[in-house]
Amino acid sequence: MSDPEPCRMKHTEDPEEQRDLIEENEENEELSEVEEKNNVKTGEKPLSHFQTKQKDLKKRRAKKSFTCTQCGKSYTTKRNLEIHMSVHTGEKPFTCDQCGKSFVKKGRLKEHNKVHTGEKPYKCSHCDKRFNQSTSLNRHERNHTGEKPHTCDKCGKSFTVKASLTDHMRVHTGERPFICDQCGKSFTKSTHLKEHIKIHTGEKPFTCDQCGKTFLSNSAMKTHLRVHTKEKPHSCSVCGKSFSQLQHLHIHQKIHTGVREYVCFECEKTFITAAHLKLHRIIHTGEKPYPCTACGKRFNHPSSLLKHTKHVHCK
Incomplete structure (x- = not known):
């Protein structure tokens, strides 16, 4: 076993901070010596002397608790507390000289x-994909293992990353902090706001290489590609029917479950989707939002417009 790299002491003019750093380094060295002396390996039962020594060191560290006055979080060293305080102050002292x-x-x-630099030193142990950050690798590997360590305490739903749980919690709180400055519409995710803004700008940066159709998002373009490939990866576990989009499968499954959660307040008729309810309500409002581009005649349902176009204008 090679000797550990000598610890490089950060220069500081604060005697108290320097003393903390020295003591912490001494404790780390002491703990390493005990580990090496007892030859403790993963999976082996630790020796009682090592266990006692480790416990004593942890107790000594626990006594030196530096607590944040803003949120109450505690740290073993003053330096770690100072790093944490930048969360509250917004200070970010380390700047990239490439992009700022x-x-x-x-x-x-x-x-x-x-x-x-393009460096990707972290390789997935399940596939050949590589990453430039260890955290990105950890998130990716959960796709293989199925691990979802972040669980909602409201409904029990689990997520692979904490950010997804944070986004999900807004379903329960009703919080929609991301607001469009063009129309005032609000969103639970910043990514949803970014996609929405493209409606105002008219930007559709993702183009289908099969037919040239453009889309607001990459995910919408990938879903569209299934029109060309005829791929239907989402299958119903009850009847085996397949769908190109997951949301279409979810709608279909309501046929089997009998769930019809959309109710018309005029006649109390129920529907599987909000879109079906919206079409139905036109019966009560008398609205005819679907005009024929050839003659101007209006219809209350897209199927009625299609039938009219076929029989009147396509003879």
Whole structure:
């Protein structure tokens, strides 16, 4: 076993902080010596002397608790507390000289620099995909393992990443913090707002290489491609019918479950989808929103317009 790399002491003019760093390094060295002496390996039962020594060191560290006055979170060293305080102050002292993006920690900047160098040192143990950050690798590997460690305490739904849980919690709280400055519409996710803004700008950056049709999002374009490939990856477990889109499968499954949660307040008729309810309500309002582009005649249902066009204008 090679000797550990000598610890490089960060220069500081604060005697208290320097003392904390020295003591922490001494404790780390002491703990390493105990581990090496007892030759503790993963999966083996630790020796009682090591267990006692480790416990004593942890107790000593626990006594030196530095607590954040803003949120109450505690740290073993003053330096770690200072790093944490930047969460509240917004300070990001480490700046990328390539793109100007700033970070709270030097380690985060170092990870970010790999975006510019193209370095991807982290390889998935299940497939050949590589990543420039260890956190990205960890998230990806959960796709293989099925691990979902972040669970909603309201409904029990689990997620692979904490950010997804945070987004999901807004379903329960009703919070929609991302607001369009053009029309005032609000969203639970920033990505949804970004896609929505393209409606105002008219931007459709994703183009189908089969037919040239353009789309607001990459996911919408990929879904559209199934029209060309005839792929239907989503199958009903009850009757085996397949669908190109997951949302179409969910709608279909309501036929089997009998769920019809959309109710007309005029006549109390129920529907499987909001779109079906919207079409039905036109009967009560007398609205005819579907005009014929050839003669101007209007219809209350798209199927009626299609029938009219076929029989009147396509003879």
